[in-house]
Amino acid sequence: MALSENSGSIITEEKARILINAFDRKYPGEVVSSFIGTENVNHILNQENCIGLRIYNGYDDENSKMSLVLVGVDTDEKDMLEQGIIYDEMITCPPTCPLEGSLSEN
Template sequence: MPHNISLTNAAAMTRRYRQNSEAILAAGFQNHNILPLCETFDRAAIDALLAQPGCTGLRIYYGMDTELKVHAILVGSDASNTDILPPNSIVKTEEDGYIMEQSIRCPPTCPPESPLNV
């Protein structure tokens, strides 16, 4: 199934998000950078997720930190559409899944201007 969209469509969607993201929040949460404009993950983090045994996809969950700011949480998924997760254990092995969250969040650290962010 193709997942790509045109730059025109992507730019329209990100513009609509920027124009409306604060308005969809309750008044007490507006203007507190609750919703990011984008998040950037290092390629090594994405490669590590996709290189996991049995990984056939990438799933993005959304979570909140203690300041109620939304963050993308990335996990791999397998052919059965099941999350590939680490066990609830402190000891990690090579076969354990990864969970990625430590991205560069915009704001405050935003990328240079592009059709997707102006």
């Protein structure tokens, strides 16, 4: 399947909850969610020839927790590595979790 600006699918809140709760059962105590601000997402998306984001699962050995890595993807479907903008160190839940209106039951 080719990558494009329209890759990805909208899902229901119910499906989102099923996926999130299954993850929590399989990986109890792990990071539930990560937050990155719009300015930082836009830094990636506004790069020339960027068609979207690739999100890698990483692991922060120093803090013993999962850590997402975001990188732009170009029109050739390649990670934008040379001179590209890559983000990590997002705000994670736990410890900074939504007070209400969350998809997670945590």
